[in-house]
Amino acid sequence: MIGKLRQIAAGPALCWVSLVAIVFSAAGCVSSPRLHVQAVSYVLDLELEPSTHQLTGRSTMELESADGTPLRPAGPVTVDLHLHPALRVFDVEAKGAQVRRYFARHYRPTKDNPLAPRTYAIVLDELTDKLTLLLDYGGEVYQNVAGGEIEGQIHNFEMRAHVSEEGVYLGGGNWYPQPAVDDAKDARLAEFTVLVSPIEGIELVAGAETDAVLARETGKLAWRTPYPVEEMVLVGGPHEVHRATHHGVDIALHLKPEQAEHAAGLFEAVKRNLDRYEPLIGAYPAREFAIVDNFFSSGFAFPTFTLLSSAVINMGKRSQTAHGYIDHEMLHCWWGNGIHVDPKDGNWCEALASYGANYYGFILDGKEGEARRKRRNYAHFLSRIKPERDKPLGTYGLEDGCGRGIAYSKGASVFHMLAREMGQQTFWSAMRRFTADYTGRYASWHDIQSVCESESGLDLETFFHQWIRRGGAPRIDVERAAYRSGDSILTLSIHQEDEPFALDLPVRIHHADGFLDTEIPVSQTDEEVDIPLDVVPLTVEIDPDYHVFRKIPRDKIVPTTASTRYGSAFATVRTAGDLATPYAKLQSTFESSFQEDERRTLTTGEIAEDDLSETCLLIVGDAVHDAQVAAFLKGVEFPVRWVDGGFKIGDKEFLGQDQAVVATAAHPGVPGGGITVFYGNTDAALPPAMLIPFYEHSVVVFEAGRPIDRRDLESRITIPVEPA
Numbered sequence: 001m002i003g004k005l006r007q008i009a010a011g012p013a014l015c016w017v018s019l020v021a022i023v024f025s026a027a028g029c030v031s032s033p034r035l036h037v038q039a040v041s042y043v044l045d046l047e048l049e050p051s052t053h054q055l056t057g058r059s060t061m062e063l064e065s066a067d068g069t070p071l072r073p074a075g076p077v078t079v080d081l082h083l084h085p086a087l088r089v090f091d092v093e094a095k096g097a098q099v100r101r102y103f104a105r106h107y108r109p110t111k112d113n114p115l116a117p118r119t120y121a122i123v124l125d126e127l128t129d130k131l132t133l134l135l136d137y138g139g140e141v142y143q144n145v146a147g148g149e150i151e152g153q154i155h156n157f158e159m160r161a162h163v164s165e166e167g168v169y170l171g172g173g174n175w176y177p178q179p180a181v182d183d184a185k186d187a188r189l190a191e192f193t194v195l196v197s198p199i200e201g202i203e204l205v206a207g208a209e210t211d212a213v214l215a216r217e218t219g220k221l222a223w224r225t226p227y228p229v230e231e232m233v234l235v236g237g238p239h240e241v242h243r244a245t246h247h248g249v250d251i252a253l254h255l256k257p258e259q260a261e262h263a264a265g266l267f268e269a270v271k272r273n274l275d276r277y278e279p280l281i282g283a284y285p286a287r288e289f290a291i292v293d294n295f296f297s298s299g300f301a302f303p304t305f306t307l308l309s310s311a312v313i314n315m316g317k318r319s320q321t322a323h324g325y326i327d328h329e330m331l332h333c334w335w336g337n338g339i340h341v342d343p344k345d346g347n348w349c350e351a352l353a354s355y356g357a358n359y360y361g362f363i364l365d366g367k368e369g370e371a372r373r374k375r376r377n378y379a380h381f382l383s384r385i386k387p388e389r390d391k392p393l394g395t396y397g398l399e400d401g402c403g404r405g406i407a408y409s410k411g412a413s414v415f416h417m418l419a420r421e422m423g424q425q426t427f428w429s430a431m432r433r434f435t436a437d438y439t440g441r442y443a444s445w446h447d448i449q450s451v452c453e454s455e456s457g458l459d460l461e462t463f464f465h466q467w468i469r470r471g472g473a474p475r476i477d478v479e480r481a482a483y484r485s486g487d488s489i490l491t492l493s494i495h496q497e498d499e500p501f502a503l504d505l506p507v508r509i510h511h512a513d514g515f516l517d518t519e520i521p522v523s524q525t526d527e528e529v530d531i532p533l534d535v536v537p538l539t540v541e542i543d544p545d546y547h548v549f550r551k552i553p554r555d556k557i558v559p560t561t562a563s564t565r566y567g568s569a570f571a572t573v574r575t576a577g578d579l580a581t582p583y584a585k586l587q588s589t590f591e592s593s594f595q596e597d598e599r600r601t602l603t604t605g606e607i608a609e610d611d612l613s614e615t616c617l618l619i620v621g622d623a624v625h626d627a628q629v630a631a632f633l634k635g636v637e638f639p640v641r642w643v644d645g646g647f648k649i650g651d652k653e654f655l656g657q658d659q660a661v662v663a664t665a666a667h668p669g670v671p672g673g674g675i676t677v678f679y680g681n682t683d684a685a686l687p688p689a690m691l692i693p694f695y696e697h698s699v700v701v702f703e704a705g706r707p708i709d710r711r712d713l714e715s716r717i718t719i720p721v722e723p724a
Helices: 212-218 257-281 317-321 326-331 349-365 368-384 404-422 424-438 445-456 461-469 581-591 621-625 627-635 689-694
Strands: 005-010 015-020 037-049 054-065 077-083 087-095 098-104 118-125 131-140 161-163 168-170 191-196 203-206 221-224 234-237 240-246 249-255 288-294 305-309 476-484 489-496 503-511 514-522 526-532 537-542 570-574 599-603 616-620 640-643 646-649 652-654 659-666 674-680 699-703 706-711 718-720
Touching: 054 161, 077 087, 077 131, 087 098, 087 118, 191 203, 191 212, 203 249, 212 221, 234 288, 240 257, 249 257, 257 288, 257 317, 257 326, 257 349, 257 424, 305 326, 326 349, 349 368, 349 404, 368 404, 404 424, 404 445, 404 461, 424 445, 445 461, 476 537, 476 718, 489 503, 489 514, 489 537, 514 526, 570 581, 570 621, 581 616, 581 674, 581 689, 616 621, 621 627, 621 674, 640 674, 646 659
Parallel strands: 037 191, 249 288, 288 305, 570 599, 570 616, 616 674
Antiparallel strands: 005 015, 015 087, 037 054, 054 131, 077 118, 087 131, 098 118, 161 168, 168 234, 191 221, 203 234, 240 249, 476 489, 489 526, 503 514, 503 537, 537 718, 640 646, 646 652, 659 674, 659 699, 699 706
């Protein structure tokens, strides 16, 4: 069956043809070899109807051979295109070929991917050196947004494509036709032009720069990419747009009307980050940047804009100034969306953005104490991780690769160590070169290594191998510190478990008048190092400021809520009856870290003698007043005590009706495990439960939902010096 061809236009060298839309089975059709192609450029011309969830459009794709061979096959060939399963191709035209027919192949959604794309086969003949396909397509694009919202998580990773009056999100999900790629490693970058008819009451943003000239010519909203990108994203909602300009960058805030009070602070945050990071990593790679309020939970970054959930925007100054929010997403305009992650290697951009924002932001603030706390927490994170999850940093984003914790926490630490190895100024010089050489291109860990080696003149092969291609981290112990007074030599006997790492180990030597810091090179499982001294040493500390990413003994890890979500046994301790919603939600969040047979609920008045002694515990609300629970907490020297009308930490009382606390102590019966208490003087004082796991302190006191006091229960690891 071959549909009727109709000629659209003819010229001396070009012929445009199309086919009345027919979808028919491949059975009975003569097969033709598949032509593997990639798109060089797209023009997307769209109409959206939010009230009916309709998307209709024309996609014009300029295609090239994926393997670089000429596009002149002998006889008919098939080009496979992927498209969202809710969308249908209505018509196909070609420039540089004859369209013989097209059809939809069998659609095979899976449980893990119910929105797997539908494949369309376009059979072409008489190809020339250049090939352009034009497809008219459309359909209803709608998702159950709430279905991807998970308690305790800040990203809805289920979202693919959605058009409604609450908002537009066209991100992944093949919402425009794209050449089928057998392996993500074969993907390539392309240039995009996007045209969209204006929608009354909806403001749209695309992952590109606005094109005012094209908009005037077409009467449509228009964008063009400033450099090649991986895919196009189009978002929007019923927003008011606030605008400003800073050093040649046009800044737009797409906010709900009731969020206007946050505009000034958001503008200030964007300007501050441009001023901070452009001198370090090079000019912002576009003419525009926008923050867009999102109708589902996210902090997704795209070329030229970032989506922020309403909850984050409504945090006001806290999200505007806290590191890891706006600064992290803005850095992705350089790393991840300006310079793209090479799909043939692991994802490096989250590590680099976490280093630059979540960690180095404190250095730029001049807060070395907070920077040390981040380095410490990164090391303590890895010290809790289960061995089977301790995978190489360089595998993030690959099949069976490492998780987000390693990508963000270990990744930030690795770049901190790299900067120390190179010298901080040389490192930032390398990052500026990285921006200049790779914006609009793919880059890999190998490319980062090459740029850093070229800029520093160092051989970094050992560094990149052990910190990025290997899993784990060193576990370093000083088994003996001995001082020979005769020749003033301190000898350290150092042991590394498992395969040793080669590194310069910071050592702090305490003496009667203070301390001195030094670094010693180590690379063996067991070695002795002699350190000449002009003072008499008393104790020794290994890397007290956590400059080296390493594993810490479990009994020395600072207890946080992560400690309570560790191990293979967990119990929630509560009173009978209904719980306040924040208590119930936090219980659900903690339980999600355990298998069903690893968790249980203990009700006060029904607790057996040993129920509390050998399992991680979440104790909520008035359960703290139960006599058995109170005795247990006193026995483990819990940092919070309960008094009439409130609670007490040290000598400070918190009696306000709007005050609450979340506190964690180490569980003496569960190595590495924790006991967390979540308590409000009134139920109304409780902060949102979804935020609790993200606090990295042992104790956080809240007032009207905002943290006002943070404390850590840190154990210093010191080794006494013996006489030799």
